Structure formats: structure tokens, C-alpha cells
Amino acid sequence: MLKKPLLFACLFFCSSVLNAQEESVDETKPPPKARVKPSTGTSPRGKDSEQKSTFTKDLYFARQSFVFDVRRDRIMHSPVESLDPTTGKFEMDLLFLHFGLSVAIDQEIQLEGRRIETYMPSLDGGIRVHLPFRYVQPFIGAGYTLGWLAASDPNNRGSHDITVLWQGSRSGVWGFYGELGVDVLVPIDRRAGLGLRAYLRYGSLNSESIPDLGGAQIASTKLTPFVGIVFAR
Numbered sequence: 001m002l003k004k005p006l007l008f009a010c011l012f013f014c015s016s017v018l019n020a021q022e023e024s025v026d027e028t029k030p031p032p033k034a035r036v037k038p039s040t041g042t043s044p045r046g047k048d049s050e051q052k053s054t055f056t057k058d059l060y061f062a063r064q065s066f067v068f069d070v071r072r073d074r075i076m077h078s079p080v081e082s083l084d085p086t087t088g089k090f091e092m093d094l095l096f097l098h099f100g101l102s103v104a105i106d107q108e109i110q111l112e113g114r115r116i117e118t119y120m121p122s123l124d125g126g127i128r129v130h131l132p133f134r135y136v137q138p139f140i141g142a143g144y145t146l147g148w149l150a151a152s153d154p155n156n157r158g159s160h161d162i163t164v165l166w167q168g169s170r171s172g173v174w175g176f177y178g179e180l181g182v183d184v185l186v187p188i189d190r191r192a193g194l195g196l197r198a199y200l201r202y203g204s205l206n207s208e209s210i211p212d213l214g215g216a217q218i219a220s221t222k223l224t225p226f227v228g229i230v231f232a233r
Contacts, residue, residue, distance in 0.1 A: 059132035060232035063093040063183070065197045067228030069104075089226065098128035098141055109151065109213070116212060117154050122147025122173060130183065137183045145203065147173045151212045169212035177203030183230050197230040 069087035089102035104120040126143015150170045181199020188194050200223060207218035 059095075059130070060191075060193065061095055063091075063230055063232040065091045065093075065228055065230035067091065067197060067199075067226040070225050070227055089228075093128050093130075096127055096129055098124075098126050098143060100124045102147075114153065116151050118149055118151040120147055120149040120173065124177065126177070128179075135185060137185060138181070139183065139199070140180050142176075142178045145173070145175045145177060145205070149173050149207055149210070149218065151210050153212055169210045171208040171210050171218075173205055173207045173218065175204035175206055177201050181226075183232070185230070185232055191233060193232045195230055195232075196227070198225070198227045200225050 067089050069089070087102050087104045089100050091098065091100040093099075100123065102122050102124070104118070104122075109116040109118055122145050124143050124145040126141055128139055128141035128143075130137045130139040148170060149172075152169065179199050179201040181197065183195060183197050185193035185195035202223050203221070205218055205220045205222070209215050209217055
């Protein structure tokens with residue numbers, strides 16, 4: 001009588017063990033998925049932005065320069081025979097805007113065989129566009145000049161110093177100009193450069209009637225080379 005219940009108990013126990021093993025197999029977690037490595041390649045858009053930043057990193061925001069007129073001749077119109085200026089110029093470029101202050105001291109004008117001394121401060125303003133290459137940066141510009149000129153005959157005045165600016169004849173001067181040049185810059189830190197500037201400027205110079213020039217007017221054109229130093233940031 002006891003054999004049958006014992007047999008049923010053994011079968012029940014074996015069935016329970018088998019079911020428990022099947023459930024443990026089903027509940028086993030699946031193996032983790034392999035991680036996808038990010039692509040190391042650069043997208044076309046990323047390449048464009050990288051090239052753009054490389055091209056514009058040398059586009060300095062501000063430049064200051066001091067240059068000299070290295071050629072002393074000017075094409076004049078009768079009756080003025082020649083003009084021999086000695087000019088120093090301070091320039092400032094703010095991105096694409098150009099400003100300059102020049103002073104021509106003790107320049108000489110030949111008029112009908114007479115030597116006339118003139119002093120001429122002037123301001124010019126315009127646009128100047130640089131190509132932002134690494135070391136050699138060509139530029140082109142154009143603008144307008146405004147100033148005034150004091151002229152006097154040194155044989156007919158009592159003073160021979162800078163007070164000549166307030167003696168003799170005075171007149172306003174004006175003219176247009178165009179220029180082509182280059183800055184050669186050596187980087188001195190991450191955002192600054194120091195170097196040389198050289199350019200050619202073709203410009204006109206005009207004035208009102210000047211009594212010390214016999215009532216003549218200045219009407220000239222000139223191709224002027226300038227050289228000097230430049231600092232850029």
C-alpha cells in the first residue's frame with residue numbers, strides 16, 4: 001500500500017525539479033550587445049568648417065603701421081614745376097576700414113624758378129581688404145584724402161621753423177587714391193603678428209588758389225611707393 005504513494009511522491013519531486021531548471025534557463029539574461037565604435041572620419045561639413053577656421057585665423061582685426069614715402073617726385077601741372085615731399089604716415093586698419101594720418105614737412109615746390117616751401121598734414125580714409133594667408137598677406141584699397149597746405153617763400157618770411165604752418169598762404173587739399181600692397185607678417189603669439197608693409201598708391205592732389213604760388217592751384221597725380229613696419233592683432 002505504501003509503494004504507490006511513495007512512487008507518486010518521487011514522480012512529483014522529479015517533475016518539480018525539471019520545471020525549475022527550465023524556468024532558470026528561460027530567465028537567463030541575453031548576452032550584452034557589442035558596442036558600436038564611433039566613426040573616426042570627419043563629415044564633409046566638418047571639413048568645410050575646419051578649412052574655414054584655418055583660412056580666417058590670420059584675418060587680424062586691427063593693424064597699425066608707420067610708413068614713409070620713399071620716392072620724391074610727383075607729376076605736376078603747369079605752372080607748378082615739381083613737388084618734393086618728405087612724408088611720414090601713421091595708419092590704422094580696423095578689419096576692412098582704413099584710416100591714415102600723414103604729415104609732409106618742408107616739402108619743396110618749384111614755381112617759375114622759385115623754391116617754395118610747403119607743409120601739409122592730411123587725413124585719408126577708405127577701405128583696405130587683406131587676404132588672410134599665413135605670412136604674406138596682399139591687400140588692395142581705395143579712399144579719399146583731405147588736408148590743408150601752407151606754402152611760403154623762404155626769402156620773404158622772418159621764420160624758418162614749424163611756425164611756417166601759420167604763415168604765408170594756406171589752402172585745403174583733397175583727392176582720391178587707389179593702392180596695392182602686401183604685409184609680410186611673422187606671428188609673435190597666438191593672435192598677433194609683426195612685420196613689414198610695402199605698397200604703391202596712385203592718387204591725386206588738388207587745392208584752391210594759393211597766393212604764394214602766384215594764385216596757382218595744386219593739381220597733381222602721383223604713383224607713390226611706401227614702406228614701413230606693421231603690427232597686427
